[in-house]
Amino acid sequence: MALQKTVTFIIERQDSPTGKPYTQEFELPWRPALNVVAALMEIQKNPVTKDGKRVAPVVWECNCLEKVCGACMMVINGKAQQACCALVDKLKQPIHLAPARTFPVIRDLLIDRTVMFENLKRIQGWINVDGTWEVRIPPRQNPNTAATAYEISHCMTCGCCLEACPNVGPQSDFIGPSPIAQAYMYNINPLGEYDKANRLNALMAKGGITSCGNSGNCVKACPKGIKLTTYLAQINRDVNIQALKNIFDH
Amino acid sequence: MFNITFYLRRLHSLVGLFMGAFLMVHIGNNSAVLLGPDMMNMVIGTMDKMPMFIRLPIELGLIAAPFGFHALYGVYIALQARNNPIRYGYLQNWQFTLQRWTAWYLLVFLIWHVYYLAIHTRITGIHLCFEFLQSYLSNPVYWVLYVLGMWAAIFHFTNGINTFCMTWGIAKGPRIQMVINMACMGLCGALCLETLALMLVYILPIF
Amino acid sequence: MAKKRFKVIVVGGGLSGLMAALKICEAGSEVDIFSYCPFKRSHSLCAQGGMNACMDTKGEHDSIYEHFDDTVYGGDFLADQVAVKGMCEGAPALVRMFDRMGVPFTRSAEGVLDLRNFGGQKNKRTVFAGSTTGQQLLYALDEQVRKWETKGQVKTHVFWEFLKIIKNKEGVCCGIVAQNMNSMEIEAFRADAVILATGGPGMIFGRCTASTICNGSAVSAVYQQGARIANPEFVQIHPTAIPGSDKNRLMSEACRGEGGRIWVYKDGKPWYFLEEMYPAYGNLVPRDIASRAIYDVCVNQHLGVNGENKVYLDLSHIPADYLEKKLGGILEMYSEFMGEDPRKVPMEIYPSVHYSMGGIWVDRKHNTNIPGLLASGECDHQYHGANRLGANSLLSAAYSGTISGPEALKWAETGDRGSAISDGELEEARMECVHEYERILKMDGEENARQLYHELGELMNRYVTIERVNADLDYCYEEVKKILARWDNIGVTDRGKWANQECMFVRQLRNMILYALVVIKAARLRDESRGAHFKREFPTRDDEHFLKETIANYDPKTEDPIITYGDFDHSIIKPRPRNYAVAK
Structure with missing residues (x-):
């Protein structure tokens, strides 16, 4: 009889925001197409460590399991990624899971990404419409521009790029790659363009685009394949022009 | 609206390029040694002919001050990063990390280098020449530290050109960024080989 | 004179809740939004294919009446027709609103909104943003709400779980109790009105296409506090999902809208059974019809792929660059989870629980039977009757928010609210x-x-x-x-x-x-x-006997539901037999 194939996880845990991190090892039966979230669900059903100790189930965040909500980002074998589409068969065992410590940890793999949503306020991440009421026929848009906006609009605020970026973290006030790309998306919108100068000026402030050190990790980490470095370079170009305007227009 | 951070950071980038230009001149002068000790002594001699009232302001204003700014602001920048090339071992991330590691090394190396060869020699009246350098670099530790110092400066500069193109929004797409990166690293390699060659002159019985 | 500011609590940060919140902010009042997760992670973002609205930009002479009729007919005449009519009439304006908010809708070469086919409709009527329309619409509203948050009119309570409503002596809803999901503290909040926009109950079926947060818990909680549930038995089974052990992942109806075909082998040859059974609509029959046909082919005729409960959804005959433009994201998802490229080989799919047409009973203004409590979005029972047409859910979610928000304020201002709670x-x-x-x-x-x-x-x-x-x-x-x-x-x-x-x-x-x-x-x-x-x-x-809404009331003694039936408005379009084998 063939031995039951198993999968081993080494999970970095922490009981509270101020708790001390520790690791636990779990072993569970392999099955085809098993992903990390499904494995965590199995552990949740029967939270017993490899050495037979019954422990509290591992805490993590997930919603859609389809790689669109961005909730289940964690560090898997050293790299930030979505747990729901991290297939066990493609990972080296034992599989190490850790919270993304760029962000404050709440418990186990659960992190607090409030800062990402606050960043969207910093860049005025919206189109400043008059209201939800009917105004008139909306402006037409170049389908190619719309396609670029569509690409950037896939950003699910998961935080992979921030976790991978060496310049984002408690040691720095860098806003990170994703909100900068978002700012570009609003800037190319026919209505969003009206606030372009405000967004660029916000990005020229402390912790803005100037804190980018061109490590290029963001574009490799992005689970949505958004061309982050390209948009960062574009915003760099735009802020230079904006800086000239700031000097010579007044 | 004036964002001081923005201007400081851009200034840092420009000054870096300027320092790089100085580095190129410096390497060019040093390369004279490849043509023999006499050539080297002649180049040093030409420099020495410059009167102090011209030379000192140039050294302080065009070299020391920009360097001081680049170094101090650079320390601040380097402290903003938590290098992670082990976890994210991509080429560009290694370059990012090396840019910071070379910066730390250069900070110490240049203080030593400038103090000893520019300040100490002047105070004590030592005459700078090939023979003096040869005896100085005969200490293998010094020699290795000097080679590393030169390589660090070359990498820091050439990689700096590379990131300059991104930071200023010159190279936007992934292809052009890759092309520029490769060109810069090619330049880096060439300069490193050249400096290695000129450093070998001091320890090998060539001339 | 400034209007009096009211405080409305919205539970749920999906499309409907955010839409309601925007309307309330615009009217000058304040909103507290409670959500399981940051709004950008709400389940609305899983809607892929698009949103129906009669834009008529394809030269097909589409009309709002056609949309209305398709929806009522598709819902097998169990939807309140006055409500549905309002929704269909409001749809084009909603699309234009989303467009202004910056939703990156897919556009035609000329730069106008592109339209695609969807199930149960003969005309192109579905606006879409690639294959992630829900995500894009949700983000647009999230951004607008964030703007209001910076103005101080919105207060967000993210990672808070709704526990129950608070009623005063007269039984009027005047607040909620909620728990912080991180710190576990439990707090009570006052409100002039409460809107539930908590989505569907998919998770009670174990595996489904819903997010793990779609557990119906909030709906059940208010049901236990006296709110009625209507038409709960109408649960949509989506015909094309990728079966999985952790969840069934949705494969959008847009696949069929863009020309995808469903088939199995029969006597060694591909059998396009939907096209054969329903020549008029073919692969674009409504979801209930398609699901039943697939079920029949697999379970009763044992013709599923490799004898398993699966059939083929085939896009491999469509040019890859066209697919990339129209369906990009979801095809990648299939490759990622299944390891095969749907541009080259047919996908293997099977029906899965997807959406609840039923929910908390609401009137046409989205008031529940508990005064001061409103419900909107998937958690209410309005608009879809016995079956929802694809791409009508984003519409009903957004549209219901435009109704429930202002209605909540109207209640706060003019309702008979009884005594204040101490x-x-x-x-x-x-x-x-x-x-x-x-x-x-x-x-x-x-x-x-x-x-x-x-x-x-x-x-x-x-x-x-x-x-x-x-x-x-x-x-x-x-x-x-x-x-x-x-x-x-x-x-x-x-x-x-x-x-x-x-x-x-x-x-x-x-x-x-x-x-x-x-x-x-x-x-x-x-x-x-x-x-x-x-x-x-x-x-x-x-x-x-059954042209009636099912009404469920909770019996606190036995914990059983008490089922009765209620009338609704079906006066505009006379019920007629539903047959997708022929054009209607």
Whole structure:
């Protein structure tokens, strides 16, 4: 009889925001197409460590399991990624899971990404419409521009790029790659363009685009394949022009 | 609206390029040694002919001050990063990390280098020449530290050109960024080989 | 003179909740939004294919009436027609609003909004943003709400779980109790009106296309506090999902809208059974019809792929660059999870629980039967009748928010709100929830909550989905009641003070079980076949007895639902037989 194939996880845990991190090892039966979230669900059903100790189930965040909500980002074998589409068969065992410590940890793999949503306020991440009421026929848009906006609009605020970026973290006030790309998306919108100068000026402030050190990790980490470095370079170009305007227009 | 951070950071980038230009001149002068000790002594001699009232302001204003700014602001920048090339071992991330590691090394190396060869020699009246350098670099530790110092400066500069193109929004797409990166690293390699060659002159019985 | 500012609580940060919140902010009042997760992670973002609106930009002479008629006909005449008409009329303006907000809709070469085909409709009527329309619409509203947040009119309570509503002496809803899912603190909040926009109950079926947060717990909680649930038995089964052990991942109807074909091998040759059975609509029959046909082909005719319960959804005949432009994201998802490229080989799919047409009973203005409590979005029962047309859910979610928001304010201003609740009453409501939570924290019985949940899902998936049999439903009901009894004997392993997901799940589980009972009982008592509800014993629609909304009331003594039937408005379009084999 063939031995039951198993999968081993080494999970970095922490009981509270101020708790001390520790690791636990779990072993569970392999099955085809098993992903990390499904494995965590199995552990949740029967939270017993490899050495037979019954422990509290591992805490993590997930919603859609389809790689669109961005909730289940964690560090898997050293790299930030979505747990729901991290297939066990493609990972080296034992599989190490850790919270993304760029962000404050709440418990186990659960992190607090409030800062990402606050960043969207910093860049005025919206189109400043008059209201939800009917105004008139909306402006037409170049389908190619719309396609670029569509690409950037896939950003699910998961935080992979921030976790991978060496310049984002408690040691720095860098806003990170994703909100900068978002700012570009609003800037190319026919209505969003009206606030372009405000967004660029916000990005020229402390912790803005100037804190980018061109490590290029963001574009490799992005689970949505958004061309982050390209948009960062574009915003760099735009802020230079904006800086000239700031000097010579007044 | 004036964002001081923005201007400081851009200034840092420009000054870096300027320092790089100085580095190129410096390497060019040093390369004279490849043509023999006499050539080297002649180049040093030409420099020495410059009167102090011209030379000192140039050294302080065009070299020391920009360097001081680049170094101090650079320390601040380097402290903003938590290098992670082990976890994210991509080429560009290694370059990012090396840019910071070379910066730390250069900070110490240049203080030593400038103090000893520019300040100490002047105070004590030592005459700078090939023979003096040869005896100085005969200490293998010094020699290795000097080679590393030169390589660090070359990498820091050439990689700096590379990131300059991104930071200023010159190279936007992934292809052009890759092309520029490769060109810069090619330049880096060439300069490193050249400096290695000129450093070998001091320890090998060539001339 | 400035208008008096009211405070409305919106529970749920999906499309409907955010839309309602925007309307309230624009009217000058304040909103507290409570959500399980940052709004950008709400389940609305899983909607892929598009949103229906009669834009008529394809030279097809599409009309709002056609949209209205398709929706009513698709819903097998169980939807309130006045409400549906309002929704269809409001749709084009909503699309234009989203467009102004920056939604990156897919555009034609000329730069106007592109339209695509969708099930149950002959005209191109579906605006879309690639294959992630829900994500894009949700983000647009999220951004607008964030703008209002910076102006101080919106207060967000992210990672808070709604526990129950607070009623005053007159039974009027005037606040909620909620729990912080990280710090576990329980607090009571006052409000002039409360809007529930908490989405569907997909998770009671175990595996489904819904997000893990779609547990129906909030709906069940207010049902236990006296809110009625309507049409709960109408649960949409989406024909094309990728079966998975952790969840069934949706494969958008847009695949068929863009030309995808469904087939199985029969006698060694591909059999395009939908095209053969329904020549008029072909692969674009409504979801209930397609799901039943796939079920029939697999379960009754044993023709599934490799003998398993799967059929092919084939896009391989369509040029790859066209697919990339129109469906990009979801095809990647298929490759990623299944390891095969759908541009080259047919996808293997099977129907899965997807959407609840039923929900909290609401009137046309989205008021529930509890004064001061409104419901909108998937958690209400409006607009879709017995079956929802694809791409009508984003529409109904957004549209219902435009109704419930202003209506909540109208109630706050002119409603008969009775006496104000005292601080003491507020604290009493809070303490009730605190005690309940502490009881759960101490549970040390034999049962494993996850195991109970697994059993619940298995039962629901087996007996209460595509084909329903009365004897099975009776059995299922008894089994679920047993699970309810076993719930009392759960043991929890996690006694942690931070983010105790296990204890929260135990509490949600009870709500889910009670909701499941409502679905089963309502399905058992509706002896006909209509839309998504199909019984072989009663294969036809019975307008004489069942052209009525199912109404479920909670009986606190037995915990059983009490099922009655209510009338609704079907006066505009006379009910006619539904047959997709011929053009209507």
